[in-house]
Amino acid sequence: MRPIIGITLDAEEPGGYSKLPWYALRRNYASAVARAGGLPMLLPHEPDLAEAYLDRIAALVITGGAFDVDPALFGAISRHPSVTTKDGRTAFELAVTKAALRRDLPILGICGGQQLLHVALGGTLIQHIADEVPGALAHEQPNPRTEPGHVVRVTPGTLLARVTGGGELLVNSAHHQAARDVPAGVVVNALAPDGVIEGIEVPGRRFCLGVQWHPEYAINPGDPLLFQALVEAAGT
DSSP states (O other): OOOEEEEEOEEEOSBTTBSSOEEEOOHHHHHHHHHTTOEEEEEOSOGGGHHHHHHHOSEEEEOOOSOBOOGGGGTOSSOOTTOOBOHHHHHHHHHHHHHHHHHTOOEEEETHHHHHHHHHTTOOEESOHHHHSTTOOOSBOSSOTTSOOEEEEEOTTSHHHHHHOSSEEEEOOBOSOEEOSOOTTOEEEEEOTTSOEEEEEOTTSSSEEEESSOGGGOOSTHHHHHHHHHHHHHTO
């Protein structure tokens, strides 16, 4: 039987698709999970139902989106003007992620999902890369997200290296924030050439990994392997 993989949704206010508030998810998130052998299940933002969701799913994918984690949640005393938040979504994703960590459920954080995972693990974030990283790359790439934006260097000996084969990966890039520090128990598994943290993981757990790019686009041969590894961990 296919393990059920929970995928967090984005949310939008009225306008566009509907005159009422609505959920959204790019199809390639679910199709990447399905191709890897999982059964995708989309998770509406109900923090009080986080434990009930986790009773039913075998792994969690925390997706990205065009918004930021509220800096107050990682102890920042100021907020960069570029920061935009979706408080309801973040409240749910923090609740379900922290509960999944308590259960040692396999977790894959993607882009903003990696940042949220980092905060759930006790980390802090760079609020705007262009203002804080000298000589920063264009982490919000100008070319389409279906194309690579830059390379990342995978840290040898990490779970990410074992899954993807290591070395360098061509990845897409659609973020203006990044992990700032390395909390206890966390390992950096990928770096951009400008030194920005591009991936994190927690050794000793069944599968707890975040990447700053979007592997659901399958830009490089290692991207689909991340979903396969998550599904395999969910089945153990």
